[in-house]
Each structure stands twice: as structure tokens, then as C-alpha cells.
Amino acid sequence: MFAEFERKSRFLTMSDVALKAPATGPPVSSPESEIAQRARRRIARRLLPFLFLLYVIAFIDRMNVGAAALQMPHDLGFSEGVIGFGAGIFFFGYFLLEIPGALIVERWGARRWIARIMITWGMITVLMAFIRTEHQFYLVRFFVGAAEAGFFPGVIVYLTHWFRYQDRAKAVAVFYAANPISYIIGSPLAGLLLGISWLGIKGWRWLFIIEGIPAVLFGIVTVFYLTDWPHKAPWLPADEQSWITKELEREKEAKKRIRSFSIWEAVRHRDVILLTLCYFCAMTGSYGIAFWLPTILKRISGKSDFKVTLLAALPYVAAFIMQQLNGWHSDRTCERRWHAALPVFLCAIALAFAVVYQTNPTVSILLFVVAGGAFYGFQPCFWAVPTLFLSESAAAASIGLINAVGNLGGFAGPLVMGYLAGRTHSFAPGLLYLVASLLVSGILMLAVGASRRPAAQAIVPLEP
Numbered sequence: 001m002f003a004e005f006e007r008k009s010r011f012l013t014m015s016d017v018a019l020k021a022p023a024t025g026p027p028v029s030s031p032e033s034e035i036a037q038r039a040r041r042r043i044a045r046r047l048l049p050f051l052f053l054l055y056v057i058a059f060i061d062r063m064n065v066g067a068a069a070l071q072m073p074h075d076l077g078f079s080e081g082v083i084g085f086g087a088g089i090f091f092f093g094y095f096l097l098e099i100p101g102a103l104i105v106e107r108w109g110a111r112r113w114i115a116r117i118m119i120t121w122g123m124i125t126v127l128m129a130f131i132r133t134e135h136q137f138y139l140v141r142f143f144v145g146a147a148e149a150g151f152f153p154g155v156i157v158y159l160t161h162w163f164r165y166q167d168r169a170k171a172v173a174v175f176y177a178a179n180p181i182s183y184i185i186g187s188p189l190a191g192l193l194l195g196i197s198w199l200g201i202k203g204w205r206w207l208f209i210i211e212g213i214p215a216v217l218f219g220i221v222t223v224f225y226l227t228d229w230p231h232k233a234p235w236l237p238a239d240e241q242s243w244i245t246k247e248l249e250r251e252k253e254a255k256k257r258i259r260s261f262s263i264w265e266a267v268r269h270r271d272v273i274l275l276t277l278c279y280f281c282a283m284t285g286s287y288g289i290a291f292w293l294p295t296i297l298k299r300i301s302g303k304s305d306f307k308v309t310l311l312a313a314l315p316y317v318a319a320f321i322m323q324q325l326n327g328w329h330s331d332r333t334c335e336r337r338w339h340a341a342l343p344v345f346l347c348a349i350a351l352a353f354a355v356v357y358q359t360n361p362t363v364s365i366l367l368f369v370v371a372g373g374a375f376y377g378f379q380p381c382f383w384a385v386p387t388l389f390l391s392e393s394a395a396a397a398s399i400g401l402i403n404a405v406g407n408l409g410g411f412a413g414p415l416v417m418g419y420l421a422g423r424t425h426s427f428a429p430g431l432l433y434l435v436a437s438l439l440v441s442g443i444l445m446l447a448v449g450a451s452r453r454p455a456a457q458a459i460v461p462l463e464p
Helices: 002-006 029-070 072-076 080-108 108-129 133-148 151-160 167-175 178-194 203-225 236-257 265-270 271-303 305-333 337-356 363-375 378-383 392-408 409-424 427-449
Strands: none
Touching: 002 271, 029 080, 029 108, 029 151, 029 167, 029 178, 029 203, 029 271, 029 305, 072 080, 072 203, 080 108, 080 133, 080 151, 080 271, 080 392, 108 133, 108 151, 108 203, 108 271, 133 427, 151 167, 151 392, 167 178, 167 305, 167 378, 167 409, 178 203, 236 392, 265 271, 265 392, 271 305, 271 337, 271 363, 271 378, 271 392, 271 409, 271 427, 305 363, 305 378, 337 363, 337 378, 337 427, 392 409
16 A cells, blocks of 8 residues: 555646646665655655554544444434434534634644544543433533544644645545545444443444544554654754755645735635535445444345444445555546546445345445445545645635535434435435435536636646
8 A cells, every 4th residue: 555655646736637747856776765765654654553553543433333323222212303403413512613723734744633623532532431311422422522633633733744746546445545544443343342231331332442442542642753844853863854844845835826815705715615515425424324224234145243343344345445446547547526426336236226126125225325435536536636626724724624524424414314214214215315415516527627627727846
């Protein structure tokens, strides 16, 4: 995965046209080129595995309520509507602090802020084990979301402090690969934890306790491991510090010469608005599936909780493969919009057929695997777009806006699914709602940068 940083990069503008500036750097065999290769390799190997691990922990904590929902309704008497609202209210807390969190990373530094996020969300996740009532469930889930706010956009902004544009899409792809991996690891782990009853405590309560502790521990490690800026990194030799600092400054100046956006201009930019709406619809579909998939699989298969969690991991095995293949092909062809839109369309089609074949467990499960696998090709290509034409605080605010408003879809998807399931005693209407949302997302993605050439097109030199 990290070896991908060794090959040359191609990239595109918002209008899907790669603008190649003349190579101004030295020949490949020059000492400076050797410094560049060493710096890129060292930075990738130092930062990406650790950030990958943090995101695995984050997503396991975010999604464990889906596995806990296999036992919570019976133990606490919660309806599908209560579970759906509690799962989704996470994103209201997330929304309120997402944009400020991204700006704090840009101005205050990532190390302390990411550490704070992890420690607080881990502690609050443990509190989930002690809830007794609906209102306690809602309150704790809200604060888990508020505590985690700023983590994802903060890391995206942090990557701009260390990776040139040519390398940034790959860095995001490596980081975001943690998402499907977290399900592959987290689903069987949740199944095992649901089966224990130590000290007379139910398995779903142990699930929150055991999965919340790693976030606290790694939050402490983050303080000592991450470095905010290249020039402050004791593990990066002086010549490599100098090279990456100059490269990032050159990229920053190139963007300023083309167009400088204020924060307010950035969040009102046509393409930022389209990306925000696109992400909202995509997350409605994604989280609607993710939170309810274990329960849906339980109903259609009739298998034990542990076997259901194993089945729930299968779509994310396909997702990891699809994510890497689609990202690779997007870089190879220098195209972003269609590579983001087509996976969303394929996911919608698979879900629609899953409704048609809901009485056939084998076919239905296979279609859920296709849907989950297809969707994850969307993310790396999508997040390659905003940092292309925005930089510094404007990029931080826009990424925060896209992620915050977009992730409110994580409230809408589970909530509507739970409400419709409670009213109709079937998940089919809810799945059709997700299909419609995903189709709209794909259409909006194709509209980004399609009607005109954008005002801002940063010309960033290719690596020599």
C-alpha cells in the first residue's frame, strides 16, 4: 500500500483536465531527487500507518452501536425507532463541532487536538455501557459525536501539511482504507464480545467498555508520536525537512497566484455546495446500510449473533478491494467525477435488487456485499477534489463543512430506516429511500465542475 508513493503521480483539475506545468526540478538522478524520494518514503511510513490505526479505532467506536442493536432492544426494550434515532443523533453532535475542529487543526496543530478527540470519545464510549433509558442513550450518543467531531477533516487538513498534491490523493486513500478494514475487524470482534457475560454484565455493555479503552490509550500515544509540521520533526533529516517545506510553500504560492479564497467565499463556492449535498446523500445511504445491516442480516438469515457479525463483515472485504482498484484506476486515467459517481450508482442498483430478492437469503446477502463493495470506491476520488482549488483555512473550513453537513446523512439514513421499519415491519421501504438518496448523490457528483471551468485551477508541477 505504501509502495504506491514510489511511482510518479498524475492528477486533474476540477474540470477533469490535468494541467501539467513545465518540470522545473532537477533530473531524476540528481541529489535533490534522491532527497525527495527519501523524504516522501519516510513521511509516508512514519505517518500513514499510525493515522490508519487511529481511524480503524474511530470507526469501530462509531459503528459498534449497530452490533449492540442485536441485543439492546431485548435487554432495554428499545424499538427500531429508538435505535435508529440514537444511532443517528451521533451526527448532530458531530455537526456542531466539525468545522471549528478542522480550523483548530490548521491554526493550533493536529497533535494535541487529535489526542484530545480520541481521549474524550473513548471515555464517553465507555459510558455507553451504563445506559438504562432512551434519554440516556440519546444523550451519550450525542456527546460521542461531539467528542469525535473534527477528527476526519482534521486528518485531511493535517495531510496537507506533509504531502504534496501529487501524493495527497494516495495518502487519503491509504488513510480511508481504514474504514472498510474497521468493519472487517470490528464485526467479528463485536460478535465475540456479544457472547460474553463476565461479572453478570451483558455482552453489549462489554462491547462498549472494551472498544472504548483503545481510543483513550492511543490518544495519549498521539501526543508523543505525531508532529505538527515538517520543520519540527526530529525524525526527519534537515535536508528532507527543507525539501518538503519548500515544495509545500511552492504549491501554496501557485494557488495564491491563481485565486485566493476567503473562508466565506470558499463555503459559498458552487462546487463546495454541490460536494456538500452530494456527500449528504451519499452518507444517508452509507450509514443507513451500515447501522442496520446486522439487524437486516439477522432477519433474512436467522443465524446466531456471531454468524451475523461475520456476514456483516463480507461487504467490507469487497469494499477494501474496490476502494484500492477504483483509486488506482482514477489516478491512472486522471479522472475523478465518474470514478466517484459510478460506485454510488452501482451501490443503489444492488440495494434495489436486494429489495426485489429479499425472500432469497443467499442472493440478498450477495447483493449487500456488492452494494457495500461498490460504495467505498466513491470516497478517495471524492476527497481528492476539495484540496485541489482551496488551501489553508479555506480548505479546512470547506472540508469541515462538507464532512459536517454531509455526515448529517448519518442521522437521516438510520433514523428513516428505523422509522419505516417500525411502521411497516419491513426494511424494504427504508432501503428504497436509501436507493433514491444514492442516485441523487451520483447525479450531484457529475454536476461538480461540469457546467463551466472553475474560477480556481491551481497549476501544480508534476514531480520531476
